[in-house]
Amino acid sequence: MSGRWMSVEEMAGYLGVSKDTIYGWIAKREMPAHKVGRLWKFKSDEVDSWVRAGKASDEDNDQSVGDAQGSEKRTSERKR
Template sequence: MDKNIEKWSTMKEVQEYLGVGRESIMQWINKRNMPAYKVGRLWKFKLSEVDDWIRSGGAAEENSEKENKEN
């Protein structure tokens, strides 16, 4: 088996990884196109995709001063 294959993460794992609650993640999925996949009744995630989404500003506040903080 290829060791480079990333495992799927659960909602709970993503909550712990990001330090946010389920409601925040659900809002990001519904309103901000957070990469998530419905498998039956469960949400599954690839942490690498979540990281890329966050780095591209997906989770930033809409009126964010993000650009100023980074400089």
């Protein structure tokens, strides 16, 4: 799937988050997105790099993202 153009819905499914989270990341986290007419499109390889660089995680993320981070943190703490 590397490098292909994806819609908001496809990207949300790809990353396992809601469409609202995607729109929030575009506005607040400088998620790599390209506006084509009225639609947002994404290159999966650009988004993969953005995620790997840690840009999707931040203490100031919206509530849904914060909840996911807290859950992930609790899970990793239990594994120690």
